[in-house]
Amino acid sequence: MTTLTLGKAINEGLRRAMEEDPKVLVMGEDVGKLGGVFRVTDGLQKDFGEDRVIDTPLAESGIIGTAIGLALRGYRPVCEIQFDGFVFPAADQIITQLAKMPLRSLGAVKLPVVVRIPCGGGIGAVEHHSESPEAYFTHTAGLRVMACSNPADAYTMIQDAIRCDDPIIFFEPKRRYWDKAEVDLTAPGLPLDRARTVRHGDDVTLLAYGPMVKTCLAAATAAEGEGRNIEVIDLRSLNPLDMGVITESVQRTGRCVVVHEAPVFSGFGAELAARISERCFYHLEAPVLRVGGFSTPYPPSRLEDHYLPDLDRVLDAVDRAFAY
């Protein structure tokens, strides 16, 4: 076991993937000498060279578009989008090309491209540096969407994502980059499309992913003192969704609260709530409740504590679920 931060765990995962397969490339803005603005690619260019760790011109559509071309030539590019709010210039290439080209070719083309996106708030950043754009991508058929929440998962998930032949949007919780945990560098991870129950409980199910998993675990620990036994599920994969784990849990607990940083309206939680109501209708003691961002643009950082779900807002929703 090795103690790693989440950022370093991804770095180690990238390193392992690059050692394993010479076709794996890392590309993005400042990923070379600087090692990325969060240092996630630190040291990779030094060890693998400028042809495999590519500092690109500053244009996100160009990063994804050329990554598609490299993938067509047999490479496995891992693209870094520097911040969540900067992915939109690349949205056209991701949505109209990356997601659709395999179908367009009737399966002749595989596009094993991973798009890494540091996401979410909580670091006191300026505008466009704290967003949670996952729902734009879960809505796009042809993409797989992953969100890691902890160092051990981050290490295996990034490697499994690179090995997968489908394009993957890979969200990294930027405020958790510095969280440390023990990581077994030899153990295989849970399959990429599986959710994980990270805390068992029988009273209510909390569904979360990325940065909110830690928040939900803290809420569950706090609720323990009040005699509430909360189950927490880390979804890990948003598309496809591991409905088996979710359904089993909610049918058992009868209550569910979904937590994410993105705005609640038309957010990923809406999909979860709808699916749970379809599958767990007769088991539900309360409607599925959602905790998330407001229907406002992400606020200036001095206001972000009001915007971001925290332990108290999660527990408030749990209380409301029990009030039915």
Place this chain on the structure above:
Amino acid sequence: MTAEAPRGADAPPELIQLLTPEGERVEHPDYDIELTTEEVRSLYRDLVLVRRIDLEAVALQRQGELGLWASLLGQEAAQIGSGRALTDADMAFPTYREHGVAWCRGVDPVKLLGLFRGVNHGGWDPYEHNFHLYTIVIGSQALHAVGYAMGVQRDGADAATIVYFGDGATSQGDVNESFIWASVFNAPVVFFCQNNQWAISEPLEKQTRIPLYKRASGFGFPGIRVDGNDVFACLAVTRKALADARNGQGPTMIEAFTYRMGAHTTSDDPTRYRVADELEAWKLKDPIERVKAYLFKNQLADQEFFDKVDAEADALGKDVRRRCLELPDPGPEALFDHVYGAPHALVDEEREQYFAYLAGFEAGAER
């Protein structure tokens, strides 16, 4: 407005031409080409056959057999000249109008019809003939071509990449980004811009204040303007640019100065936005007529040859028509196939549910 003559009246300056509209050979110090009689006859045959395929496809659309068609009429020389410059190892990235390039690569013309008929979104294997899928979003493929070329570079392969786009696409961010990438990474790519003067209804002046080939110098690589209706010149210029790319000299932009003789697509009505005189002026520069004139004048082909090519074209047209009508409609499973390469729980579940739903109708019919 620039001082250039109206579109079509006169040839613009700095235009590389090896065969005049009257069929006279012109020497050029940098881009001359030696072609055997057989090669010239073969180019003529290509030009005639792709025009015939195109004509048949327009007719199929008019008869309701295709939902849409993007005609290449007038652009045959640009496509055959550049397409015949490619080696087997080179990779071509087309728009949705490169039927002539597809022909040169050996793609069965009927495969081009699938997306216009609505039986698939493309459906050929790009690796089979090194001819990528048609791309409908304007200019997106320019980045794919440059990325592919960066891969070729990393492989150390003796190959180049060519990407096709039109005058309208030069306004797209992706095309400009692809110029930057190609330049910075010295990628082995040729940017082949068919300037057919019109982006649907918008004339070139809506896209640029300077001749398009001059854009290249701002990005740091050579730009060349070629007579896009001159198949000899298109072949010579593209061959040189591809060789430069293979030899590590980086990208070249070629502006093939041509004219879209037909509508943008079969859904378009060009009489609403352009004058008939323009079309008449360009008819005099027809890409096929000048090769025919050259062959005749120099007694390199007789009437029997031309009749034979015409007969072959008619047979090809009939064959394309027959096989278009025979294209099977896809079954509902095609909705779900190939969305992902690896198994995907959601798509699998929806497939199963939809087939159960459909089976319900069959069960009902049996009762």
